[in-house]
Amino acid sequence: MITEMKNILYASDIEDDAHPAFRAAIRLCICGQFKSRITFLNVIEPLSSSAQSLVDTMMNDDSLQEMHEQSLQNLRQKITQRIEAFCKKECDKSKILSGGQVIPRIEEGIAWKVIIDIAKEIDADVIVMGTRRHSSIGQFLLGSTANKVMHLSKIPVLVVPLPVSYTHLTLP
Secondary structure, three states: OOOOOOEEEEEOOOOHHHHHHHHHHHHHHHHOOOOOEEEEEEEEOOOOHHHHHHHHHHOOHHHHHHHHHHHHHHHHHHHHHHHHHHHHHHHHHHOOOOOOOEEEEEEEOOHHHHHHHHHHHOOOOEEEEEEOOOOHHHHHHHOOHHHHHHHHOOOOEEEEEOOOOHHHOOOO
16 A cells, blocks of 8 residues: 655755755655645754864853854754745745745754654655765765665655765765
């Protein structure tokens, strides 16, 4: 039996070349005859431990915490505006989604872990995400967020290949 997709989790880094993956999420929403919701998730990665140590030595805990919260709030606001603009541009083109069907969500943490946790939290029927081409060695050594989500998720994951952009090329 084919189940209806009511909750779609779309995980994105909101780069300009991420549009094909969002369009795939929209197509899945159409399959749900417009009853589906898309949670548009962007994950803010934490500072590396060395960067965090450097910041810790330069500031006291109270001012550091206040600055972190203010920066995080500003970043969330900017990312929410970018998500809304991205959705407006894509949804206006297709004219398929009504207000409230795309829910922007910004979380902080390790991307693959957050994606899996949010998928469970919202009872997602599918996770949609894009992936960029990486070298075989880079993939072996580092892995990718999409690869980890695909192997660790208990729900289906739709991975959409994204075009290679010069900003994401790695040098040998």
